[in-house]
Amino acid sequence: MxxxxxxxxxxxxxxxxxxxxxxxxxxxxxxxxxxxxxxxxxxxxxxxxxxxxxxxxxxxxxxxxxxxxxxxxxxxxxxxxxxxxxxxxxxxxxxxxxxxxxxxxxxxxxxxxxxxxxxxxxxxxxxxxxxxxxxxxxxxxxxxxxxxxxxxxxxxxxDRFSEHVKKAAAISCLIPEHIADKSYDDLLPAIELYQKFLHCSTAQLKTEFVLWKKRWTDIVTEDSFTSLSSYSGSNPNTVNMKRKEQVFLPDK
Known part of the structure; x- marks a missing residue:
């Protein structure tokens, strides 16, 4: 079978x-x-x-x-x-x-x-x-x-990076060409983001920011006058006129 x-x-x-x-x-x-x-x-x-x-x-x-x-x-x-x-x-x-x-x-x-x-x-x-x-x-x-x-x-x-980027971008306040118009409060978001990497007090941070801002503001101003002096030659009247223009330009 x-x-x-x-x-x-x-x-x-x-x-x-x-x-x-x-x-x-x-x-x-x-x-x-x-x-x-x-x-x-x-x-x-x-x-x-x-x-x-x-x-x-x-x-x-x-x-x-x-x-x-x-x-x-x-x-x-x-x-x-x-x-x-x-x-x-x-x-x-x-x-x-x-x-x-x-x-x-x-x-x-x-x-x-x-x-x-x-x-x-x-x-x-x-x-x-x-x-x-x-x-x-x-x-x-x-x-x-x-x-x-x-x-x-x-x-x-x-969701994850938009807020992160905004906070991180606040650190641009320390860039010399931007710092003149910035305050310590503008830097706060970046400080909060990178707090764990900062080994100092809030008072020290504020002091460092003020000194850093003054340093670069003075350097930028000095460089501006030096450039004007080089451009105008040795004529002091021309230099004084350019300095006045430099002072009045921000008000326009």
Missing amino acids: KDRESSVRSNLFYGAISSSEFLCSFPILNKLLSFTTNVARSLPNSKIDLMTCISNIEDILQGIQMKRNEPDEEYKYLFEEAQDLAKYTETIIKMPRVVKRQINRDNIPASSAYEYFKLNIFIPLLDHFIVAIFIPLLDHFIVAIFIPLLDHFIVAIK
């Missing part, structure tokens, strides 16, 4: 792998799935680079679309491979029996086995890969993963 059951299963298995549909589908699927090798390896990776993955999927789509636009060139080699496989099962590639009304499989009219399997297996599989697999997968990456990540990144930057 077991031998008979095994024999039946063996015959069914042999009939399946030796059918022309299987022999033609196998090299076609092998070719199409070879496009997906890199993406299939990168998807399970926890450190996946989303941009690279999306780029790879787009490349796959373009590659398969090129095959779809000119199917004859690629299909010729795949059909020859199917014929080579048929030799191992001692069969030949032939058209299945068709009827006028076919509901369980594609039934596109064809004049030969070569044309039949191109129209009923190769081209439909190409279309299925493009429309049903890779386009939805690409859309999923963009809509479900990439865009939410961008939104999260933007919100996180606004």
Whole structure:
């Protein structure tokens, strides 16, 4: 009984792998799935680079679309491979029996086995890969993963760094060209931000700020007069006139 059951299963298995549909589908699927090798390896990776993955999927789509636009060139080699496989099962590639009304499989009219399997297996599989697999997968990456990540990144930057940047920017008060118009209160946000790095009292900070401001205000004023003197030559009246202009300029 077991031998008979095994024999039946063996015959069914042999009939399946030796059918022309299987022999033609196998090299076609092998070719199409070879496009997906890199993406299939990168998807399970926890450190996946989303941009690279999306780029790879787009490349796959373009590659398969090129095959779809000119199917004859690629299909010729795949059909020859199917014929080579048929030799191992001692069969030949032939058209299945068709009827006028076919509901369980594609039934596109064809004049030969070569044309039949191109129209009923190769081209439909190409279309299925493009429309049903890779386009939805690409859309999923963009809509479900990439865009939410961008939104999260933007919100996180606004929440975490906007206030931080404002406080950190207050340290620009110490830049010599800006300090003349600044007070200690303008520096307070930066002091609060970097408090743990400052090993001195508030009184010392205020004193240092006042001395630093006076130092650079005097240097800037001195440099301004020196520049005016060099520009005006040795004529003291010209220098005095320029100094007056220098004094009155801020009031305009």
